[in-house]
Amino acid sequence: MKQEQSIQTILEGQTKRALRAYRLRLTASVDCIRFLLKQGLAFRGHDESEYSRNRGNFIELLRFLADHSAEIFGVVLQNAPSNCKLVCSDIQKEIVHAASIETTNKIIEELGQELFSVLVDESRDISCKEQMAIVLRFVSKQGMIVERFLAIVRVSETTSMSLKVSLEELFCKHGLSFSRLRGQGYDGASNMRGEFNGLKALILKENSCAYYVHCFAHQLQLVLVAVAEKHKRIATLFTYLSNLQSTVGASCQRRDKLREERAAEVQEALKDGDLSIGTGSNQETSLARPGTTRWSSHYRSLTNLTILFGAVMSVLEDILENAKDAYNRGNASSLLDSLATFEFVFSCLFMKNVLAITHELSQALQKKEQENINAVDLVVVAKLRLQNMRDNGWNSLLDEVHSFCSKHKIDVLNMEDEKVAKRSERAIQGMKNDHYYRIDLFYAVIDLILRELNDRFTEANTELLRYKATKVYGKICIL
Template identity: 60%
Template structure:
């Protein structure tokens, strides 16, 4: 039976604390400053053992004592502790109200300059920042520019004390760090302790450091699929265990937990593929629901690489294209000649009515150099080569006539001989059509809001498109090639004649016609290789997880809906769906499908991402919470690591040859604000200034 009277708090509420566990009351003020109280007025009782003499209420007043008692001195110290303006650091400064206003103007101007430089990814410091320097660096020059156009800022900056100019590099780094922290906190707040997937990739920076970028993928409160850059980590040891420790450390820093992880995405084609496979296994050992998805964009790349390497004619074709670009674009003079020749060709085409003139049409172009790890760039190279074929031939003829060495003339002659051939023209148009089909898929896989079911649908669509090309488009391709050869004076082969290799018939092999070679050995074989590789690389389409996910697709009036498969999908996430949840899900799914198919607002949806947004708009996520949880889990699974790779592109822009001595923390802070610029823009200066103020002591009062 508790004998403590709660009415005692009315008289002594400013210091009396009751402990239910010990059934006693304590003096908080005396506890904080007990070294000064000792045993005066029973102070030791109210601090250590607790006061339990409930029948002696007067002891409380005795403990309080007179005005100068030990208890009242402790209360005064507590009151002073709660008043930051009475802190010793603030007493030293003793700023007036006018000085505080001036300091705020000065700090706000500094934050404005830093915000501009971060948004543009520009360097802060200059080589010579002395007063008489003509180029003090971007930060000081921008601050001076701002002061020159604002009298109040100029007055504050000119009269600022020498120990508080707010221009020191350490001050700049602190403000940038405050901006990055606020940006990251906004991302974590948007995540709202929900489920997320992690996308990881690695690359070397300019100073040859191994950097690991981490991106989060999640569904926000509005039902939008979001991918956000979390940070970049310097990894000195790239073993799987070290990578896991680095990720856990980054998660811990931002208050994230591996238990909320529902997907992993790595490119699978990097030099750390083995380590990432080990990392995948280590995370799956702790969290069975963190399913791994091989980056679809890299699977597509590996598919195209396999086709290019495993067919002799196509491999030779790409080598010849690379050689042609090197020869034609080997110098500024040749590039100028190529542009001039293309300009003449465009003029002829306009005069003959083959091209239309207008704004944005017939822009100056050039041959693109394809990237070895970006096979989507090969499509652009082939398109430009078709458009500039005549100009390229003219440049080769110029080199053949006016080359400065026999080596240049020899390269030009051999290249010219090979490209003015029916086989090269056929391979050029064949790969243009094939890469055109896969290019649409490649572009779609670069979108942040792409979900895994849509990606699988696009892959299947690409397979169907290739099969249609194989079955129905031989005649149209051949007609296109013949028209191209006729336009560029390339000898046209008779399809009924015997095919010859290198100017001579095949020996000790069955003789075949040109038609058989180009139709069967090239057209059919290359498309079949492409289809086979697509089936092999995208084997996830046959897994149970993805087959269950496809049942959420709202296309065609939810025709893919299958209640049993969706319940099975929920069973694959045992930490999110209990046995009672599975029973409730069964009922919810029955009500859900009837509601969806009878609601006009849900009849024209084309993807799960659209379904999620519409459910949030109509508050169906509240009506069917378990169904919406399934939708979020499906959308959380990663599709491609394009966002991570874009962060590496930003890293090379931020940490370039002129800024190759950037520290890891400095680079990370600059990258967070630069990459997530839309989030950074939503952070006001006040939040950045307040965080900056609390980072260190002995700063002026804001």
């Protein structure tokens, strides 16, 4: 009997071929999953049946690989054994879980025995479950400051003690300890930054070197939020902005009308010599919706509104005349009455100039660590510029408001006349316009911003940010 024709040899050959096919099939599935994970794409589709034209990202990507490789084509999907296709959701989850374990182990290996800081934030997912995201920040062996996302931990409660227990369990799981912690970074929630019972206080009781620094960019947002919440006129201004964007941008026809009106204005200004032609000049602009957490968007909203003011008024007049329903006509009429006033123009240009100062600081605070020394200096510069605006900026602002009102045919108020008080402003009856706009609005808002900046950007926190920016502080990385 020939050895190569024996049953044992044939079975061994079939086993080797099946093993090779399995490994090739598994490798193809792993490669597809790695790609989808890296790009943050969904795996599954609405219809993954064989007759579907789009079976989801995972299967379609696997089919793409098979179409470009005859070797892979022969072992996947319809050419794979019915009980070993490696495409079901359970297999996908197992591979993803294995990838997460390997990634986490690599992060812990990269950290080694170095000191580190922790960044923590809590939020609800789409299924309304509370979870805590943990990021490690440390100095790598190459001397670079790196941030590594470690885990998302499901928490049943958001109390400071519950968060501390969950964080401690995660540290124990990966061989970390609070004794190596040298920095804490959280948002401004009371359960995180509380002086006595907050998460940062509980950790400081165990390790007094785990310094807490509130995110500087977030603090700046809170400064501007405080202004909007505490000053009624500024809060009203941003309410008008949001309502205006919803009204003018409610349909494609209104957006097209806005573009047409703006294009006509630009052509007229170019013809009269009021605008110059150049690369990047006179680009198409649209109204930007102000965001609730990103106050840089408020600066863009105000800037775009001042550019598009004439076109916006034309669109509102068109809505007032041609809208079919009474709600849109009434809304447009209310906005027209509010926007075409000296008070609105003053508030708009004033806050645009204020936010222009803080916008540069906001952008710097969100850049990479190599820009943070400049960001520290910009905190001081922003305070000085605001103080200079308070001391010397009144006349220039008033001239800008007068010029804007004259351009758009809006009545200019005499500062020596008595302020016409609305029903909600009985407290200012008998007050002159100069006192209202200069003292109650101009000085009051700038003083409020300066006070909030001084309270939140203290000298101690500024020095900690300087240490962070130098990258070398006993190999301690502080947020």
